[in-house]
Amino acid sequence: MxxxxxxxxxxxxxxxxxLLALSLAAMVAAIFWPLSLEATAGxxxxxxxxxxxxxxxQPWADLQSTISNQEHELIKPLQGIAAVKDDGVAQRxxxxxxxxxxxxxxxxxVAYVAVDKDPSAMSLRTGSKILEFTVVSxxxxxxxxxxxxxxxxxx
Numbered sequence: 001m002x003x004x005x006x007x008x009x010x011x012x013x014x015x016x017x018x019l020l021a022l023s024l025a026a027m028v029a030a031i032f033w034p035l036s037l038e039a040t041a042g043x044x045x046x047x048x049x050x051x052x053x054x055x056x057x058q059p060w061a062d063l064q065s066t067i068s069n070q071e072h073e074l075i076k077p078l079q080g081i082a083a084v085k086d087d088g089v090a091q092r093x094x095x096x097x098x099x100x101x102x103x104x105x106x107x108x109x110v111a112y113v114a115v116d117k118d119p120s121a122m123s124l125r126t127g128s129k130i131l132e133f134t135v136v137s138x139x140x141x142x143x144x145x146x147x148x149x150x151x152x153x154x155x
Contacts, residue, residue: 086150089147090133090147090148090150090152091152093131093132093133093147094133094145094152094154096115096116096131097113097114097115097130097131097133097145097154098113098114098115099111099112099113099143099154099155100112100113100114100121101121102138102139102140102141102142102143104140108125108138109125109138109139109140110123110124110125110138111123111124111125111135111138111143111154112124113130113143113154115130115131124138124143125138126138130145132147132148133145133146133147133152134146134147136151141155142154142155
């Protein structure tokens with residue numbers, strides 16, 4: 001009895017392995033053999049091999065050179081600022097900062113900002129860091145700070 005069960009289980013396993021191999025071969029063929037179903041005159045689809053396009057005959061190659069033409073900007077990049085979730089932390093942190101003054105030093109503006117009630121002020125230029133802010137710009141009467149995409153202007 002056990003030998004009959006052993007034979008049946010080994011045959012079932014062999015059949016399962018054969019079916020697995022056939023399904024794997026069918027998947028590989030489907031991936032690596034692209035077909036185009038083109039309707040024939042009778043209405044029945046007929047499989048055809050899709051021709052590959054050489055790099056020299058790609059129609060988008062001319063379009064790419066036209067887009068990257070330096071004389072004219074055909075496609076303009078997005079000019080707006082991406083939406084940033086403002087959780088109010090930047091506003092609360094900005095309340096701790098006091099703009100003491102802005103000085104023009106050799107054509108570049110330098111802002112003097114105090115933190116909390118500290119009497120000494122830090123000198124800040126574009127790119128400087130204070131608290132968790134990065135200085136985006138220093139202009140004649142304002143300084144613009146950025147914290148995780150949220151911009152604050154100190155007058």
